Amino acid sequence: MVMTRALDLLGGRLKLRHLVLVTAIADHGSVLRAAEHLRLAQPAATRGLREVEQILGVELFTRGPRGVTPTVFGTAFVDHARAVQAELRRAGDRITGLANGETGTVTVGTLLAATNVLLPRSIAALKAERPGITVIVREGTFDSLVPRLIDGDTDLVLGRLNPIDDRHGLRQIPLYDEPILLVARSGHPASTTSTLAGLLGYPWILPLEQTSLRQELEQVFKAQDLPLPEDRVECTSILTIRSLLLQTDMVAALPALLVRSDPQLVCLPVPLASVKRSVGVTLPGSRALTPAAKVMLDHLRTQSTTLEP
Amino acid sequence: MVMTRALDLLGGRLKLRHLVLVTAIADHGSVLRAAEHLRLAQPAATRGLREVEQILGVELFTRGPRGVTPTVFGTAFVDHARAVQAELRRAGDRITGLANGETGTVTVGTLLAATNVLLPRSIAALKAERPGITVIVREGTFDSLVPRLIDGDTDLVLGRLNPIDDRHGLRQIPLYDEPILLVARSGHPASTTSTLAGLLGYPWILPLEQTSLRQELEQVFKAQDLPLPEDRVECTSILTIRSLLLQTDMVAALPALLVRSDPQLVCLPVPLASVKRSVGVTLPGSRALTPAAKVMLDHLRTQSTTLEP
DNA sequence: GCGTCATATATCGGGATTGTCATAGCTCAG
C-alpha cells in the first residue's frame, strides 16, 4: 500500500475559505446549494472543493446526480474544519471582549492607604458592571510595586501619591484627599495629648523608611525640632499594626478612613497639617492601559468622589 | 466606552499565514527573527503583522527597540492561533492516517458461512498489522446486508456468493471453496444414511427462503423428485441451529468449516454436489473502498488461501 | 428519449496578495 507523507496544511495554499466552503457543502449536501449560501456561482464552489481535495490528496465528497455525499475523508475533515472555525470564532469573541473591557484581567497594586475603603468599593462596583473581569490585588510598598508597573505585571498602583520618580515616566492621577491621623487604642493614656512632644514617651509604629509617608513624618518631627521617637517599630502590615495598637500603648500614623471604621481606635488631637493627603493612582507612562484597567480606573474615579466629605 | 462589533474572522481577509506569522513572532520575540525563520524579508513580516492588527482592530505586539512584546490581545490571540494550527495538524494527520489505512473503520457484513473461521482470522491478522483500524461486524442475510452496502453503511459483505443482483452493480470476489454438508448430532440414527430420501423422515433445519443456499437446496430436492421435508425449522442463527441439532434428531445443511470444528456434530454421507461452494466478498460496484476496507480485503484474501485444504 | 437537476470544465479579466529592495526612524549602549 502506498504510504503518503504526512500533510502540512499550514504552509500550503489551503485557505480559510476552503474550510468554510467544505463545511457549507457538507451542511447542504450539495455544491450548488453551498454556492448559493455563500453567494457565489457554482463553478467557483466546485473549483474550491477540487482545490481542497487536491491539497489533501483525497476525495472529500462523492459526486452524485442528487448532490454530494461525504466520504470517510470528508466527514473526518469537516469535523476538523468546524473545529478550526469554532476556534476562530472564539478568538474573535475573545479579542472583542478584551477590547470592550468585558473580559480580561486587571492587576492593582495597592499601598496601605486606599486598601481599606476605596479599593473594595471599586472592585465591587466593577464586578457588578463587568463580571467577566478578573481583578488581582497585589499589596506592597510603592518601591516594590513600581517595577511591576514598569514590566507590565501590574496595571496601576493605588495609594498615597508619592513624589513621582520621573525616570520611569510614571503618570499620577489624584483621586481624593485623606488626612493622616495619629491614632492609638481607645483608652490610651495620651488620648487627649495635643502636642507631638507629649507623645514622644510612647512607643511608635512608623512606616518603613522607603515610604513617602515616613519621609513626611520625619519632616514633621524635624520642623518642631523633635527627634524621632526612640522606641519604635517599623511596619506596614495593617493587621500587625492594629494588633500592636490594641495590645500596647503604641502610637501610629494612619489614614483617616482606616481609623474611622475601627471603633477600638481613637485619633489623637495632634495636627499633622504638613503631611500630604492626596490619594490616587500611579500609571505607567509609556504603555497603554488595557481596557480592563481603564474600566477599573473609571470605577476608582467615581467611587473616590463618594468619599470626599 | 466604545463597544466594538463582534469580529468575524472567517469571512474577512485573515489568512492562515497570518496565524503562522503571529505565532512565529510571539515565539521569537522579534519580527526580524520571525521573518528569517519563515524565510522572508522583514518588511513582509512587518506588513503581515499590521494586516492582522488591522483586521482585529487591536495592537497585538508593542514594538520596542529590542524586539516586540505581546499585548494582552497578543497573548490571547496567539493562544487561539496555536489552537487553530494544532487542529489543522491533526486534520492532516487524520487524513493521511485514513488514506494509509492506518486508521479508520471497516464494517463487514457477514453471512453465516465465513463467520466461523475466515472472518475471525482475518480480523486478527488485520488488527495485528493495523491496530488503529476499528472493525465492525454486522451479521445478517444477504438481502438485509445489500442495502447497507448500497448506502455505504457497510463496506463489504462476506459469505457464500449469491447470484449477483445486477441492478445495484455489485462486484463479487470469490475467495475459496467450502462444501456444504448435511449434518446432525453425533449418534444420530441416520448417521450412515447416504441418500437424501432416507433423511426425509427427520425434521430439518433449512435456511430462510431469501438465502441462496435455500434456493439451491430446493434444487437438490427437486432434481431427485423429492418434496421438501415437511417437518422443518427455518433459521439462520448458528447458535440456535446448533442447539437444535444437539437436542433433537434434526438434520441441517451447514458449511464444512462449521462442522469440522465441532466434535459433537457429524456430517452425513449424502453428496450435495450441485450446491455451489464459493465463498467470497461482495462489494459495492460504484463507490470506492475506503483504505481501511482495502486492507481488510487484503487480509481476507491472504487468509482464505490458508484454508484451501 | 427528453427535460431537469447537478456537477465538471474552459476561458478570461480585474484586483488583491505577497513578495522584494531601498531607505527612513527610533532607541539604547558604549
Added chain:
DNA sequence: CTGAGCTATGACAATCCCGATATATGACGC
C-alpha cells in the same frame, strides 16, 4: 553622539486568486 539593532514605510513587480459566463457531461424520472 554615534553605531548597532529593530521596526516602519514606500515603490514596484509578479503572481495567484477569485469571481463570473458559457458550456459540457452525466443521472434520473417520466
